[in-house]
Amino acid sequence: MDVISLAGKQAQLTIDENELLILNSVLNEICNGISVPEFETRIGASKEDVCALLNDIGQILANMMA
Template sequence: MNTLGIAKHKVTLEVTETELLVLNSALNEVCNGIDIPEFETRLGATLTEVTVLLDEIGEVLDKMDALA
């Protein structure tokens, strides 16, 4: 992972497909595989917000796969 830019509330990253797959798998487990009491308190985001991020990462992975 390379940091391309940092601002107060935003960062631009360059990640490999492998790194993105790790994030995708971890978020999938958090959203679908395990029950976390106090989900929002522990993760700092709602289940809906994390699910949206998971979906967006999945879309990027699909686009990467289509290029192969």
């Protein structure tokens, strides 16, 4: 992963396919594989937001592999 730029609370990154696969696997496990009591408190985001990020990463990976 390379940082392209940082501005306030936003970062622009370059992430390779392997790094995206790792993120996809971790997010999939959080969203679908385990039960997390007090999800938002423990994870720091709502389950809906985490699953939306998983979906976005999945779409990026699908486009990379097409």
